[in-house]
Amino acid sequence: MRLFRLEVKRIIMSRRTLVLIAVAILMSVISAYLPISFESINRPGENGEVIELDGLPAIKFKRDYYAKTAGDITSEKLAEALRVYQSCVKEYGTLDDVPLDVYIENIMAIRPMLKGLSEAFADPKTGIGAELMDIAPDEVEQYFYERCASHLDHVMNLEQKEYPTAGQFAADEYAKLKQPFYLFPGMSRDAFDYTTLYILVLSILCTAIAAPIFANEYQTGSDSILRCTKYGRMKLAVTRILAASSIFIVIFVLGMSIHLLILNLAFGTDCLETSFQMLFSVINLPDMNLGQLQIVLVLAGLISVLAVISCTFFLSAKCKDSLTVLLISMVILFLPIFAYGALGDTWIGGILPSAGIGMKNNFLYQLCDFHFLHIGGMSFWTPYVILISAVVEIPVFMFLAVRFYCRHQVV
Amino acid sequence: MRMIADIMTPTSGAIYYDGADIRKMGESYRNIFGFLPQDFGYSRDFSVKDYLEYVAALKDVPARETTKKINYLLDILTLSDVKRKKIAKLSGGMKRRVGIAQAMLNDPKILVMDEPTAGLDPGERVRFRNFISEFSHDRIVLISTHIVSDIEYIATRNAIMKAGKIVDIGTTDELVKEIEGKVWTCSVPAGDLSSYEMRLRVINQRGEDNGQVSIRYLSETPEISGAVAVSPRLEDLYLWYFPQENLEGEGK
Numbered sequence: 139m140r141l142f143r144l145e146v147k148r149i150i151m152s153r154r155t156l157v158l159i160a161v162a163i164l165m166s167v168i169s170a171y172l173p174i175s176f177e178s179i180n181r182p183g184e185n186g187e188v189i190e191l192d193g194l195p196a197i198k199f200k201r202d203y204y205a206k207t208a209g210d211i212t213s214e215k216l217a218e219a220l221r222v223y224q225s226c227v228k229e230y231g232t233l234d235d236v237p238l239d240v241y242i243e244n245i246m247a248i249r250p251m252l253k254g255l256s257e258a259f260a261d262p263k264t265g266i267g268a269e270l271m272d273i274a275p276d277e278v279e280q281y282f283y284e285r286c287a288s289h290l291d292h293v294m295n296l297e298q299k300e301y302p303t304a305g306q307f308a309a310d311e312y313a314k315l316k317q318p319f320y321l322f323p324g325m326s327r328d329a330f331d332y333t334t335l336y337i338l339v340l341s342i343l344c345t346a347i348a349a350p351i352f353a354n355e356y357q358t359g360s361d362s363i364l365r366c367t368k369y370g371r372m373k374l375a376v377t378r379i380l381a382a383s384s385i386f387i388v389i390f391v392l393g394m395s396i397h398l399l400i401l402n403l404a405f406g407t408d409c410l411e412t413s414f415q416m417l418f419s420v421i422n423l424p425d426m427n428l429g430q431l432q433i434v435l436v437l438a439g440l441i442s443v444l445a446v447i448s449c450t451f452f453l454s455a456k457c458k459d460s461l462t463v464l465l466i467s468m469v470i471l472f473l474p475i476f477a478y479g480a481l482g483d484t485w486i487g488g489i490l491p492s493a494g495i496g497m498k499n500n501f502l503y504q505l506c507d508f509h510f511l512h513i514g515g516m517s518f519w520t521p522y523v524i525l526i527s528a529v530v531e532i533p534v535f536m537f538l539a540v541r542f543y544c545r546h547q548v549v
Numbered sequence: 550m551r552m553i554a555d556i557m558t559p560t561s562g563a564i565y566y567d568g569a570d571i572r573k574m575g576e577s578y579r580n581i582f583g584f585l586p587q588d589f590g591y592s593r594d595f596s597v598k599d600y601l602e603y604v605a606a607l608k609d610v611p612a613r614e615t616t617k618k619i620n621y622l623l624d625i626l627t628l629s630d631v632k633r634k635k636i637a638k639l640s641g642g643m644k645r646r647v648g649i650a651q652a653m654l655n656d657p658k659i660l661v662m663d664e665p666t667a668g669l670d671p672g673e674r675v676r677f678r679n680f681i682s683e684f685s686h687d688r689i690v691l692i693s694t695h696i697v698s699d700i701e702y703i704a705t706r707n708a709i710m711k712a713g714k715i716v717d718i719g720t721t722d723e724l725v726k727e728i729e730g731k732v733w734t735c736s737v738p739a740g741d742l743s744s745y746e747m748r749l750r751v752i753n754q755r756g757e758d759n760g761q762v763s764i765r766y767l768s769e770t771p772e773i774s775g776a777v778a779v780s781p782r783l784e785d786l787y788l789w790y791f792p793q794e795n796l797e798g799e800g801k
Contacts, residue, residue, distance in 0.1 A: 362590065366584040370579065
């Protein structure tokens, strides 16, 4: 414990670590502020002029407004909303012709719940979403959730035609979803994008802190002294890894807590009750609400970050200088992003420690998508592949780091 | 030395301590071992005190004894005033002394130091010699140095290594006996000095008032009439084994 405490102190007191921690905290605030600042709404003023609200005032206006329509999205409620929408649009010709005050009074509140209708009633052959004006409210009232399930089947047929096991998996998962969906509109999708972006930033910062953990000692020659001490081999390596990992967990949890606290205070915790399907796609598979999604993203992000830094520990124990470790670690960190862009979903992209971190390949997008990796006749949903790979890699890389550190020869 | 420190694996052979292979002894060997490498490396963010506390923990020095032990060593090595300073900001001599302090934290039974006095001023070197002399009772202290005067009077056994091989071993008296009658001194005219330097291995010269220069040189025979044989010192032996042209050759 004494060695652990001193090791934590050694890492924390490094100027490099202090700067990177400060950057991590600052970025948590910035990445929460940006999606808040993107919120805006136009509303009619008392004298008929258009008032533009941005940021927090816009969010507050929307929250007060949406509170009236929040609740379970039953088929009946959806059909009634569609009727209101269609009659309003019919009266003025097109949606664009609807006056602002009428739009705010009659349509704005029901738009978030109507979003899923286009998808559910999409063309089964092309997958193109239906026009709201073309959907029959009676059909919505009778078959909305059945149409969601059949749309999922169509999508799986389009995307995973050769892999019936993937289609079966999706159908089974979808059947487990709690229905009717719940909606409290207001939460921004941008907020989740920025959460995943912040996880990428944290990964970069933690990698930069982890890179010199062993390699810097080799580089400065202090390793020659430390490995001659009683606890300078395995115990030091294990303690270092545990101390650094503990610091990363604290940085990650602290950074994410600040980030999510700001977001949730701004957008309101009521929005977190919204079903995953009502913010993203009505045919998405995760059985969770937005609050649970935040927790899942934090846990999956933490596992991915730990897998990335475990790999960095291994490289740090293997290579002789910090810069080489940093460069290789960064390549590994960004590799899934480029691999996904170039090759789409591949096993290589899926099993890398950083597979769940990135832009289009991040864990959130994997949850929203229907990407599967296949071995023979078996299909594996990519979020599971990413998580299981990362969980397996953490102890493997840590073990390798200890082993390579103990076997290192001073030359 | 790195092999003795068990941080480098010998390509052949083994090193034994009290009949046990040090590689197999592992932690129990490192527990009685202290090491100062030639290049003293440290983490740039460590203060002297933090660094010594860290090494003490690695050496399993009991927590309650650590502060006392550190203060004692800092006092002996005249580092007490800088114990809260960053090591990176210390002078070369002070860094070296921090290196010596860390090596001695666990009262090692085997202390290995590579060029421990590099960068120390004459006063510090004298203090170091006395400290090591006192410390070395019932212990193995192995010092590698090019500064022969550091160990001349305190070493019980000297080994001379040349190109990785031990060429001679023994006490200072035993070793210097080998060049008895081969160290000479005489006075020569200052103007002729360069010709003598070309002919002989002049190891020391001192100007005198009357246009003469007193020289000390190594030779099998007197070579200069009036030259007197003097008592050899360990430094003479070192220069006997390592002629200047060889050193220059090694440097190149």
